[in-house]
Amino acid sequence: MxxxxxxxxxxxxxxxxxxxxxxxxxxxxxxxxxxxxxxxxxxxxxxxxxxxxxxxxxxxxxxxxxxxxxxxxxxxxxxxxxxxxxxxxxxxxxxxxxxxxxxxxxxxxxxxxxxxxxxxxxxxxxxxxxxxxxxxxxxxxxxxxxxxxGTLATWPLLVVRHAKAKPRAAWTRAEGERPLAATGRRQALYLQRLLMSWHPERIVTSGWMRCIATISPYAQATKAKVKVVPSLTEADHKRNPAKAAAVIERLLAKSSATAVCTHRPVLPTVLATLATHMDPALAGVLPVLDPHLAPGEVLVAHVSIDNPGRIVAIEQHKPYED
The missing domain is CATH 3.90.79.10 (Nucleoside Triphosphate Pyrophosphohydrolase)
Incomplete structure (x- = not known):
């Protein structure tokens, strides 16, 4: 790692x-x-x-x-x-x-x-x-x-925790509309540059405002295809975590460079799903403690082309900090 x-x-x-x-x-x-x-x-x-x-x-x-x-x-x-x-x-x-x-x-x-x-x-x-x-x-x-x-040829699946949002306590409107904080907006611009290193062609994201704002700079700069998936929101995940796991399973089967943007409460399900596609030693270095990824942090899972669905390497990239 x-x-x-x-x-x-x-x-x-x-x-x-x-x-x-x-x-x-x-x-x-x-x-x-x-x-x-x-x-x-x-x-x-x-x-x-x-x-x-x-x-x-x-x-x-x-x-x-x-x-x-x-x-x-x-x-x-x-x-x-x-x-x-x-x-x-x-x-x-x-x-x-x-x-x-x-x-x-x-x-x-x-x-x-x-x-x-x-x-x-x-x-x-x-x-x-x-x-x-x-x-x-x-x-x-x-x-x-x-x-x-046979693990040299790979494609990347990137897991992005949305950038830093305004505090929950300071937001009185709908949770899905809570926007990024000023630091989060800077983190989103930083992510635009960082994600260029892997060129994800597709972005699968929660439809809540803070996720959309996190991936927007990269999507606008690259014209990457964006798909909003309700099961990646906090609320839908709480009702049915299996649907979020199914999203990751489908992406691993597609063999196409993709970034997934979601929330801290969804990350345990995403990471547990990834763990089933890698050797135990590699799974052992996945982040296991809450919050798993910091706001704006990226985990890159390298998926084998020769052995479809098998993750052969992972790496983490820390977020921009003011």
Whole structure:
């Protein structure tokens, strides 16, 4: 499981000793039934590595990984399964790099000419021999293990808890009309950027105002299809939790990148349903304590393409905080 925070590029809010955060991706494709990986050569360092770079101020790790791959080699990517992060010492201190697998089509990479002067698609064995930083082998090993296990090719099901709403005590009208607070509106804009890393094509949401307002910025920016499902509201879930569970079951059967936006009281049912589609060890790292997800937080479940309905990896992404 990968848990990511809202981090500045030189901040160390967790007291981990890390002074520089970066992110990147291991771009992969299967050509003539053989796995190939994309390496870049940086003339400044005369090294071979994975596309990666430091976080911009206020950027999430997922956004950084997508942006860096596009800036360095011109490839638009959607993030796949999370891979192990690595740490090594640089001049400012300890650097931590977070990686994801990223499937790409046959579009040729185009070096930016500034930092990257060459790219190469190569076999895992050749990549292992070319990599200049020994620690870069760690995410490679994880990617190879997933490929051999048939769990590398996935699609994402994202579970979003609606952003921070106005307090219940301060709202006297219908509960379904309770709007987002000012912080919640900022969280919704933050989610618009974050969700771009997985490009959900469909959004399934509670029809209550705070859920609609949470997903609206992303839906408007991408023209994603939005479906309002009453069984994902607090009231309908309280009357019949099985209907909310059935919504998740149907989505897992569709194999289409989707985001689900719902409420804290509905999350135990959603998470319990997801748990039945993964190995016990993976289910053991699902959030089990109330409130399960913070307002505006996202859980990404990576569902196997080769083994439909089977969740092979999960990760959580913390919400924007003022």
């Amino acid at each position: 990968r848990s990511t925070e809202h981090l500045e590029d030189v901040a160390d809010p967790g007291g981990t000793g890390v002074s520089v955060y970066a992110a990147g991706a291991l771009c992969w494709r299967v050509k003539k039934k053989k796995l190939e990986l994309l390496l870049i050569h940086r003339q400044r360092y005369d090294d071979w590595s994975w596309p990666k770079g430091k976080l911009d101020n206020g950027e999430t790790l997922a956004e950084c990984a997508v942006r860096e791959v596009y800036e360095e080699v011109g490839l638009p990517i959607t993030l796949g399964i999370p891979l192990p992060s690595i740490r090594y010492v640089v001049k400012p201190g300890l650097k931590e790099v977070h990686y994801w697998a990223a499937p790409v089509d046959d579009m040729p990479p185009i070096p930016d000419g500034k930092e990257v002067d060459a790219t190469i698609w190569c076999s895992p064995t050749k990549a292992r021999g070319l990599l200049s930083n020994p620690s870069d082998v760690e995410p490679l090993d994880a990617l190879l293990a997933a490929h051999e296990a």
